[in-house]
Amino acid sequence: MSRRLTFRAPGIALRLDARTLWVSGALLLAALAAVTLTVVAVGIRLPLADIAEILRGGGRRADRFVLLDLRLPRVCLGLLTGAALAVSGAVFQSLSRNPLGSPDIVGFTTGSATGAVLAIVVFGAGPVGSAFAAVVGGIATALIVYGLTARGGGSVRRLVLVGIGIAAMLVAVNSYLISRARLDAAQSAAVWLVGTLNGRTWDYVRLLGIALAILTPPLLLLSRRLQMLAMGEDSARSLGVPVAGSRLSLMVLAVAICAVSTAATGPVAFVALAAPQVTRRLTRSPRVQLLPAAITGALLMVLSDFIAQRILAPAQLPVGVVTGAVGGAYLAWLLSVQWRKGNG
Secondary structure, X not given: OOOEEEEEEOOEEEEEEHHHHHHHHHHHXXXXXXXXXXXXXXXXXXXXXXXXXXXXXXXXHHHHHHHHHHHHHHHHHHHHHHHHHHHHHHHHHHHHOOOOOOOOOOOHHHHHHHHHHHHHHHHOOOHHHHHHHHHHHHHHHHHXXXXXXXXXXXXXXXXXXXXXXXXXXXXXXXXXXXXOOOHHHHHHHHHHHHOOOOOOOHHHHHHHHHHHHHHHHHHHHOHHHHHHHOOOHHHHHXXXXXXXXXHHHHHHHHHHHHHHHHHHHOOOOOHHHHHHHHHHHHHOOOOOOHHHHHHHHHHHHHHHHHHHHHOOOOOOOOHHHHHHHHHHHHHHHHHHHHHHHHHO
């Protein structure tokens, strides 16, 4: 049986699983180490002493540009995007009680991509317009999937199957739009579709940070209901949880978080799928927990971006290439495990 630590204050008693606590701490330290490695060792090396001098307001102008305008916005956006995708994936996997029930598998990130590609190719939208279109596309796709699932009784298996079908259709739409676009628009859309942190500025970090500051607190307030819903709707209902309203609120918040993160970087593959499950296995918890999953997602994103920048240096790959390669192998392993369980 796992140990639990209790922290008491006037009117408050907080109970935490000891293993979850130290795993979260270890993941946080690993994420900080990955950030340091990315900032110091990618491209032009910046010693820690020079970085400290720049952060105090000194340093050479060229080094200040590299650190403050190129590396820090990129790594901060990677942390925020990884955390956001992981939290969104944790919510959907908990609600569906299925490790495949993540937004990139059931089509929500693909819907965001369709919205952005449509804006880029048809309307010639810039970063702001494509980001807004990505949010609209993700929410619209979620409504379609939810509506089709509800008509069939709302089963978990139907949600996953309908989402996979919608995602396949949207991939075809994206390919058609790119094939009919002008060369410059097609190139811009194709790079965005892979998922990338290349060329991202502090504007993207601020927009995503503000969105997450608005969306995350209500999601954390509903996290207890999420844990109860993960036990099954009948169990949650017996504990006094308003199932329909709670599930809808959680889905809306998770879709919005997924959509705004996709708007910032494009549809980065498999972070939302893998991070919650990696966290659950590390903590040995029967349920997916949001904050440890967010730290895992941030770590996966920063590590993947470091590999993307170093593997073919000085050329830089989009981060989605690395997460897609790693995530594809993870998905194959996960499907084989699920198949063995179903046939065991």
